[in-house]
Amino acid sequence: MATISLENMEFFAYHGHFPEEQIIGTRFLVSFTFEADTSEAEINDDLQLTINYQSVYQLIKKEMEAHSKLIEHVALRILTTVCEAFPAITWARVKVAKMNPPLGGRTGSVSITLSTDNL
Numbered sequence: 263m264a265t266i267s268l269e270n271m272e273f274f275a276y277h278g279h280f281p282e283e284q285i286i287g288t289r290f291l292v293s294f295t296f297e298a299d300t301s302e303a304e305i306n307d308d309l310q311l312t313i314n315y316q317s318v319y320q321l322i323k324k325e326m327e328a329h330s331k332l333i334e335h336v337a338l339r340i341l342t343t344v345c346e347a348f349p350a351i352t353w354a355r356v357k358v359a360k361m362n363p364p365l366g367g368r369t370g371s372v373s374i375t376l377s378t379d380n381l
Contacts, residue, residue, distance in 0.1 A: 263297055263299055263352065264298060264299070264300040264304075265295060265296070266295070266296055266297075266300075267293065267294070268292075268293065268295075268322070270291050270292075270293055271291065271292045271293070271294075271322060272289060272290070273289070273292065273323065273326040274288070274289055274290075275288070275326045276329050277290070277330045277331070277332070277333055277336055277360070278331065278360075278364075279331050279332065282364075284329060284331075288361060289361040290358060290359060290360055291357075291359040291361065291373075292322055292326065292358050292359070293357045294322060294340065294344065294354065294356050294357075295356075296313070296318075296351045296352075296353065297354070298312070298313050298348070298352060299350065299352075300313075313348050313350060313351065317347075321340075321343050321344050321347055322344065325343055333358045333372075333373070333374050337356050337357075337358045337374050338376060341356045341376050341377075341378065345378060351378075353377070353378050354377065354378050355375060355377035355378075356377075357373055357374070357375040358373060358374055359371040359373035360373070
């Protein structure tokens with residue numbers, strides 16, 4: 263069993279409760295970690311025998327492009343979409359961080375982490 267991580271993928275997106283956030287957008291960082299059996303790919307050096315993390319990235323990118331009010335909703339969509347697309351994933355975790363959230367003071371980010379343990 264292997265653990266594969268796509269870390270700190272940066273997106274500009276329009277997620278937020280406030281109408282202004284839906285209009286002006288902000289930066290988000292997304293990390294996605296998953297476990298899968300990669301033993302055949304390790305032996306045979308063949309991309310077809312593992313989960314292509316470029317394909318995982320493209321699914322995450324697509325979910326980040328769909329507007330949501332809550333990052334909780336975004337995180338669940340990402341987790342569900344990727345796990346449904348790749349049934350060989352035995353466990354996964356996603357972290358979605360909104361950079362510079364409008365909280366009335368200086369804050370680097372606010373984030374949510376969900377895993378298949380939560381489903």
